[in-house]
Amino acid sequence: MGNLEIAKLLRNVAAAYTIKDERKFHFQIVAYQKAADSIENSPTQLQDYYKDGKLDTVAGIGISIKGHLEELFTKGKVKYFEWALEGVPPTAFVLMDIPSFGPKTAYRLVEEFGLTNPGTVIKDLKDLAQKGKVAPLKGFGEKSQKDILRAISEFKEGKGKTTRMVLPYASEIADGIIDHLRKCPDVADARVLGSLRRCLPTVGDIDIAVASNNPTSVLDHFVSYPHIERVIEKGKETSSILTSGGKQVDLMVQPIENFGSLLQHFTGSKNHNVALREFSLRKNLSLSEHGIKDLTRKNSGIQHYSSEEKFYQAIGLSWIPPEIRENTGEIELAAKNSLPKLIKTREILGDFHIHSSFPIEPSHDLGKNTIGEMTKKAISLGYKLLGFSEHNPSISKHTPEEIYKLIELRNKNIEHVLSGTKSIRILKLLETDILPTGKLAIDNKSLRLLDFTVVSIHSVFSMDKESMTKRVLMGLSHPKAKVLAHPTGRLLNDRPGYELDWPKVLSFCKKYHKALEINAWPTRLDLSDQIVRQAVEQKVKMIINTDSHAVDQMDNMKYGVAIARRGWAQKSDILNTLDYNKFIKWTKL
């Protein structure tokens, strides 16, 4: 059973408790939800922790849940869970996947109507609502009935938060709305917050904060945004809309003098904020988007903060970069003023995974721009180093001798470009396939033409973890192989990527001086931030590359840097911050 399934099971237990007696089980509910959160975000399969006897090292898993999970892995089911879930029809859990359906509403409806078929429950409820059967129920009404119908249809169409956007797409939508907001004279400042500010690889909804002393005017202006499908809600200081593209945008307004409190609150993450408030409570301070209350001084009112720095300072912490606000140790370090100095985009001096249009007759896609054009772009970005790593020439269409000649020609082309510039050094690389056998796609004679090669998996993704790990490590063990590109092969919103035995891969890379790539391609962003964090802890070097196939794409570096930051990487963890001599020295280790 995978992590997502296990998390869902724990959530169902929490929901069942909520239905049965929310007050009595309040803290169990919170505990099960916390455990589910942390399992969902775990980069390692829970089954592997179980095998190593390390289940309770996962945050939120204590003695009790650990016992239940052990039973789950040995017997495939858990008596206690079955007891907890008893009496709640499986159909209720199906309805709970629809936004606006919580445990109470879902349970109430399946009970009232005797809905027992999980396969048809959504359609069954829709039919009942259309016939007007929901409105007469106590606690419901005409409006609720309409809302149910709309929630079902939006859920089926994948609107709202049901489908996540990749980061650049979400940024584009957010920019459009920020532009619209700035046209309102009462908007003093408008900023994108939430998961977009924290730079998550995918974003569920867009959160925007506005500083204004006239919130009513701002909210009226917000809902007048032209590309809008409907207003989800609109109150005195917050509003949510659904754009015509089916994306949810949440807005919060606070007075200018309290904008810092709002920035902090609305950036999240939820786990960071909860932990921050618990931390502050121990100092008798109560935090909210409205500011900070000192609980020791009755009727002293609430203190406002115009900047985030002042807000964090008021609770005894140094300012925490948004990318690491996930409650994974940042609060403790901020209290000691010893947060890491995270890598910055301007510290990047080179890009070592780019594809030119040179006709190398590759097995995969060719770039769109020439070596000269790509080099010019690199210089404009202030880079001192560049590495061309087109895909290796197709091995099914060429003899080894032809491959050798193609690479030789490409190299001559690079030397030609290089002779016209002094401001940048160019390395001769390739992106070489690791074949299913673990061998590299081209022979040693051709590999000797290269400074080094980036290696990667482009075929037969369906191998099990052990075989794939063996394959990758064999490919990496070639002396010319220095970088493992897009190490998990994941494509966001498309495929999850293959599994690797990370402890093994990390210790191999450390021992043999191999680097893991953080691929800045918007739908890859691979490594994940969690594995970056592990690599940082194990002192494994990483390199951030754009995998560009055109000059514009070289601007994607910032997304890769964002993932590195989310994984707590510093300049010293990232190889493409090195100058020429130091970098070359590393390639020869």
Place this chain on the structure above:
DNA sequence: GCCGTTTTCGGCCCGACTGTTTTCAGTCG
């Protein structure tokens, strides 16, 4: 049910908004 730089017992974040209600329950973040 989890957790610990005041605690191995006694705590556990904080608020906005909506619909159906005459004071609140449910959902969301």
